Amino acid sequence: MSSFRHIITEEQAKKRIDKVLSELNLENSRSQVQSWIQDGYVKVNGIQVKANYKCQLDDELSWEIPETEPLELIPEDIPLDIIYEDSDLLVVNKPKGMVVHPSAGHQTGTLVNALLYHCQDLSGINGVERPGIVHRIDKDTSGLLVVAKNDLSHTNLSEQMASKTIKRKYEAIVHGQIPHETGVIDAPIGRDPKDRQKMGVVDKGKPAVTHFTVLQSYPDYSHIECQLETGRTHQIRVHMRYIGFPLVGDPKYGPRKTLETDGQVLHAKILGFQHPRKNEWMEFEVEPPESFIKVLHYIEKIY
Incomplete structure (x- = not known):
């Protein structure tokens, strides 16, 4: 206590x-x-x-x-879409709807529960509750994550994150027709002082930079690609809302009137990094899931 x-x-x-x-x-x-x-x-x-x-x-x-009760991590036989694996790390395509690591509200069914069943040799730098987790994506965001199997890999990958050399590209569908093909959002992100369960663009927030490119434009929507320089909590969701183009289906930052989806239409499509031991550049790409494509096809159909 x-x-x-x-x-x-x-x-x-x-x-x-x-x-x-x-x-x-x-x-x-x-x-x-x-x-x-x-x-x-x-x-x-x-x-x-x-x-x-x-x-x-x-x-x-x-x-x-009060001291929080330590979570009991239980290995669970949950199928994993493993894109790459060796003795130092693995790259996973996380499905939409899966939480990355256990918390008070999600003690089972997480990516960590699945990883513990798949392999016992995960790094311990982030403590017992987040073994191997170098970075996270939101529950309803699908796509690529790199997981460290040992502390050497974890330290090296974290340093690449800090130095902004890891390549992370996302696809998203947003409300509104963005009037220009490319843009850069450079706006600090921190806890929203009006709602502590949200993040927002605030003066005393941490630096956050998002680059975006419009892949396809529609009268009321835009299909975009975003590249992160930084990795703040909810960064793309907060930044796109900040410039007036919130993500389709986003229950936290989007409009109430939106297309029917299971959360924000956001997918971590490309992940690139220097292998911690081999010192070789590795880059992976996975296409958006069926739920993402379904929304895109619906928009194409109505226009």
């Missing part, structure tokens, strides 16, 4: 306590903070309060963060 204290500032006065706490604990969602308050882990001036308590100037806020 970790304990913390904070004195309410003038800027924080009159704000709800759950909002203040979620801003102080950037890694935790507002719903998680509300559960701490409900369970009695949060006090103001030594007294338990409710989540809607309005903070007053100079209130002493004290809270405890």
Whole structure:
């Protein structure tokens, strides 16, 4: 159990306590903070309060963060679409709808559960809950991921990520007809201060750069390719919404009126990197899944 204290500032006065706490604990969602308050882990001036308590100037806020129960990782016999594998790494084509690693809400059926069944030799740099995971893509995003089998590979691939030398290209379908063939979105991304469960373009966010090319244009939609320079959470989804062309089917960042899909129409199509041991450039490409093609065919049909 970790304990913390904070004195309410003038800027924080009159704000709800759950909002203040979620801003102080950037890694935790507002719903998680509300559960701490409900369970009695949060006090103001030594007294338990409710989540809607309005903070007053100079209130002493004290809270405890309970230790999370370690997740039990269970190997599961889930089919994997392995594009490449050797003794150092493997490249997987993750299906739409699969979560990459276990969390409180998804303890089974993840890519990690499947990987543990397929091979026991995964790197441990990201801890026991994310063995081998160098980078992630969202649950409803399909496509390519590289997984490290040992710490040497993991360290090397992470360094390539940091130095922006890993090649990552995505295909997506967005709302709106983009008026130019190419573009670069250079806008910092961080936690959305109005909704802690979302990311957004914010002044104090981390640098984020997305290059895009229009592959096909329609009156109300655009089929695009995006290349990432950085790898921020929800980067393509946030950036395309920021410039006014949100992804089709995106439940978090897209419009309510959209085409019927199972989440955002986004696919990690190309992945290229220098092999950590062989020092050879390797590049892989997989076509979008049937669900993506189905949406594309529907748009082509109506126009």
